[in-house]
Amino acid sequence: MVSRNNNDGDTLELDVLELFCAWPETSLKLVLDCVASDDPGTRLVGLWGLSIIDFGGTKYFGLVADAVCDPEPWVRADVMSTLSTIFGTGDPSRARALLITGTDDAAPEVRSAAVAALGSSRDDMVTDILVARADDVDPGVRYGLAWSLARRPASKARAALERLTTDEDADVRDAARKVLGVPPSSL
Template sequence: MERADLERRLAEHVDAGDTVARDAVAHALATTYGAAALPALLRASVHDRNDDGESLQLDVLELFEAWPGEARAEVLACVSSADPGLRRVGVWGLSVIDLDRRGEHVALVVEAASDPDPRVRGEALGGLGSIFGAGDPRALAALTAGTRDPDPEVRCAAVQGLHSWPGEAVTAVLVARAADADRRVRFWTAWALSGRPGAAATLERLTADDDPDVRAAAGDVLAIGRRASGALEHPWS
């Protein structure tokens, strides 16, 4: 089947929400046309990229590995797109293809953390909180600013991204989010405080939160901390 026909069918399956058919056509495109299939697969990835149709993402990742130059060009085109969905896919793509480039694209993802669309900002903060942004002060600054974003989903992404960053200053930023107006932010704050020195008092307060999920998360984190302390005190047990 011609590439144009496969791309049309792929778009139809995406519009219909048929992830099984979508992934089957995407795989046919990827295996038959290689790098030339990337634009269509990236467009399809705008919708439900992390849902049950994970084979689409696997095909995209395989094309990234097999065609790094073409992948970089397509991902950068997505980042500069007027379509926020494509920008979100592009930001995700940068955090994948940059792993062997030693942070070459961190500045672009930091810039995306200020995108007008909150989904793009959240995607950017997710990348900056991963190994992609690890140790880069620009990533830390963006994540810290993200904890004050007007959108609660973005604040959640920022809080989750700060979990692996050490230091009292980061702990202070997370402690401030324990009073966030959104229960989801407080929930992820409880988990982000796991294992952090000086966080026990905040976690104790969260065990009395109005939201049951927040109370449960804070209790679980405190319990994990107590078990870890017990193991250190009695390493033979």
Template sequence: MRGSAIATTTGTRWSSDLLDLFSAWPEASLRLVLGCVASDDPGTRLVGIWGLSVIDFGGTKYFGAVADSASDPDPRVRADVMGTLGTIFGVGDPPRALAILIAGTRDPAPEVRGAAVAALGSSHDETVTDLLVARTDDTDRRVRFRAAWSLARRPGLHVRAALEQLAADADADVRDAARAVLELPTRSL
């Protein structure tokens, strides 16, 4: 078994064990997870955000605690918040989740911008489409790569023009993503 497969299996087992603990001791688990969110250590805060997204699956009780972490000083934490708000957790407060994701596309850290762009891929709001098109000019190749995939199946000449520009990008991964997206059928409104 290769290293990444072992890590995935171990991570899955670890996650399953934590889910069992959350079920067996919900009050204690919630206290611990909230303590993690408030930790001084960014890695521990990441664990707390993950825990809240599991304990409060639809973001109905602890949406604010995760959303407030969008202003965390550590870009890894902010990026994780973007990913979390792009899941079912974001339905806890859709307008606030969307506003945070949109703001995340302008974050100084490329990992945050990329995570926000990826999370916005499921939103087909015209404003979001225009924002994703704007991210195709991002200075970071990973953000442009995610923008290409997030533009998949969106209608509009401006979308096609942005994807064609990415299909000639200096980065091979960005070019390949844009070319693959251009081959997909476009969704009609």
């Protein structure tokens, strides 16, 4: 059943989904065991499994949401990404609150994932939160922020993007310029 000649993971993912459908009770037990593991990589697999088994986040949202407190930053960052998918609709207000909190996480990869996840939310409060990240110490966060501020009508978003066009990091400057539609030679 598993294709051994596909290195991109797509076939493996489809095969795992088939297994979830064929043995739902066993799959759920194994996924929950993974979530409870001491190994962060195994927890990550379990969290991914829950987001698939509970596609809309109606049953196991809490287990995934609780992982925003995981000791491993890369697990917390992955949770930020998961909360921005259809899974986050299981509890949209809690997902949003967790994403907003993630913008202040100690780990830059979590802040970056949270900023990216909030990019699709267009309300003023989220814009204010994103604009506040324009001074983040991590260039990866500022880079993602530039893209998350794209197509926001607020003047404060434009002002933050204009500041980012002079950022010390070349990638951040380039992203801000692209978002603003400004040719690199114009600044």
